[in-house]
Amino acid sequence: MSTEKHAATFAPPAVNADGKRDLIGLDRGELEALMAEVGEPKFRARQLWHWLYHRGERDFAQMHNLSKEFRQRLGEKFYVGRPGIAVDLASKDGTHKWLLELRDGQKVEAVHIPEEDRGTLCVSSQVGCTLTCKFCHTGTQRLVRNLAADEIVGQVMMARDHLGEWPSPKDGRMLSNIVMMGMGEPLYNFENVAKALKIVMDGEGIAISKRRITLSTAGVVPLIERCGAELGVNLAVSLHAVNDELRDQIVPINKKYPIRELMAALRNYPGLNNARRITFEYVMLKGVNDSKADAHALVKLIKGIPAKVNLIPFNPWPGAPFERSTPGAIRDFSDIVFDAGYSSPVRTPRGEDIMAACGQLKSDSVKQRRSARDREAAA
Template identity: 65%
Template sequence: MTTSLIGLTPAELKSALIAAGVPEKAAPMRTRQLWNWVYVHGTRDFSAMTNLAKDFRALLEQNFTLPRPEVVTEQISADGTRKWLLRAGGQEFETVYIPEPDRGTLCVSSQVGCTLTCRFCHTGTQKLVRNLTPGEIVGQVMAARDSLGDWPSTGENRRVTNVVMMGMGEPLYNFDNVKQALSIVSDGDALAFSKRRITLSTSGVVPMIKKAGEEIGSALAISLHAVRDEIRDVLVPLNKKYPIAELLEACRTYPGVSNARRITFEYVMLKGVNDSLADARELVQIIKGIPAKVNLLPFNAWPGSPYECSDWAQIEKFAEVVNRAGYASPVRTPRGRDIMAACGQLKSESLKARASDRYAELASAHVGK
C-alpha cells in the first residue's frame, strides 16, 4: 500500500521516508530535496526528479504517491473565471480561480458541503459530508497550478497570487487540517504565498478566531451580512450561538490586527433585508475602532434562493455611507455567475445534478396526473 506525500508536514515526510527505509542520517537532505520537487516545481512523477539517485527514486515509486484531486470538470466563464469540480476520497468539491488585472485569486474549499445553514448561500443547502484533509486542501492549489501552467511556485508573474479560504465549508470547523495545509501554502520553500496574501473567512466561530490569528496568522475575513442579531440569526444561524457583539470583540482582539492588516467584513446585499441606509449607518457604528474594510457583495442568486439582490443604486448609496465614515467599501463585481462560480453559489455538481434529476422526475410524475 502506497502513502500520499501531499499535505504532510516536513517532520511527517521525514518520518515516512525513514519508515520506508531511508537511512536516518540521509533523511533530512532527502526531505528537503523531495519538498522542493513536490511544492516548488509541482512534479507529479518521481522519475522526473533527476537529481535523486535511481535507487531512491525506485523506493519512492514503491512506497509513495503524489496525487492531486481528480478534475471531474473544468468550466471557464465568459469573464475568465475558472471553476473546477474536484473529486478525492469518493467525494466532490469545488475550487474557483478569479483572474484580475493586478492579481489572481484562488478560492479554496475546506469541507465537502457545510455544517452551517446560511440562508443566502447555496453551499449551505448541502449538508456536511466530511472535512477535507491537508492533502486535499493543498491539492486544490496544486491542481489549479497544474491547469494554469503556473509552476514553479517561486517564479515571477505567477497567475495565482492570492489564496482565500472562502470555498465550500467553514474553515474554523476544520481547524487542524486547514492550519497544516496553510503552513505548506505559506512556506517560502514550498508553495510560497505570503501570509498577507492568504485570507481565512469565517462565519463567526468566535472561540477559534484568536487561535487562528496566533497559529495560522493569515488575514481574516468575517461573513457579517447583518448589523442586528435578529436579522443575522436568520441569515447566519451560527449567530444564535455567537452573537454580533461577541464576534466583533473577537475581531478587535485578533492578533496582529492593525491599519496595515485590516479585517475584511463581507456583507451580502439583500433587497429589503439588510440594505437600508439605516443599516449602513449602524454598520459603521458597530465596527468603529476596528481596522477594517467592508466588501459589499451583490447577492448571487441560485435556483430556489429566497432572496433578491439589492438594486444597484441602493448598493451605491450604502457604499457611500460606509465610505464617508472612513472605511473602504468596494462593491465586489460578481464573477463567474454564468458557471455558478460566484460567491455563495458553490455546491458539488453531482449533488446539483441528482437534485435536478429528482425535480425532473417529480415534474414528470405531476404532469402525468
C-alpha cells in the same frame, strides 16, 4: 454544534487503490519521519519537498538528484496525488471553476479568478457546509465531511498545474492570492486548514505569503484568536447583518456566537492594525439588510476596528429566497460606509454564468448520490 463534533467528520486515509500513500499533505516533520522509516537520511525530506511543492513534480523518475534505486522504491510505496477533475468550466469573464473529485468520490469546487494585477484561487475546506446561511447555495448542501490537508493543498496544486506555474514563480503569478472562501467553514476544520496553509506558505515550496491569504469565517469565535496567532493570515468575516435578530435568521451560527461576542473576538485579533485590517463581508439583500439605517448601524458596530467592508451584490441561484439589492441602494450604502472612513468596495460578480460567483458554489455530489439511489430503486 461544537468544534469537536465537526472535527470528528474525517476524510478517508490518503491511500490509493494500489495501497500506496500520498506524499502531498505531509508537512516537513512528517516527511522527515517517513524518510527515517524507509532508511533514508533526513536531507532526503528537503529534496522531496523541493520536488513536490516547489517544482510540482508528480513523476518520481523525473526527480534527477535522487538515486535511481531510491526513486524506484518511492514509486513502489508512494504516489503524488491531485484531486480528480470531474468538470472543468470557463466563464466568459475569464473565471475558471473546477468540480473536483476526491479519493472517496465526494466532490468540491474550486474557483480561479484572474485580474489585471493578481489571480485569486477560492479554496474549499469541507464537502458541503454545516452553517446553512440562507443566502448561500453551499449552505443548502449538508455537511458530508472535512477535507484533509492533502485535499486542501491539492486544490492549489491542481490550479498551478492548470496555469503552468511550476516551478513556483516569484513574480507575475497568475495564482498570487488564496481565499478560503469556498465550500465549508474553515474554522470548523481548523487543524487540516492550518496544516495545509502552512505548507502553502512555506518559502521553499509553493511560497504564497500569508499577506496574500485570506481566511473567511462566519464567526466561530473560539478559534478566531488561534487563527491569528498560529497562521497570521488575513481574516474576513461574513457579517451580513447588523443586529442579532436578523443575523440569527440569515447566519444561524449567530445564535451560538452572537454579534457582541464576535466583535469582542475581532477587536483582539492578533496582529490587527491599519495595515492588516479585518474585512467584513456583507451580501446585499433587497429589502432585508440594505437600508441607509443598516449602513449607519454597520458603521457604529465596527467603530474602532481597523477594517474594510466588501459589499457583495447577492448572486442568485435556483430557488434562492432573496433578490439582489438595486444599484442605487448598494451605492447609497457604500457612500455611507465610505464617508465614515472605511473602504467599501462593491465586489464585481465574477463567473455568474458558470455558477462560480460568491455564494453559488455547490458540488453535485448530493444530486449524483440521489440519482444513483433512484437507479438502484428502479432496477
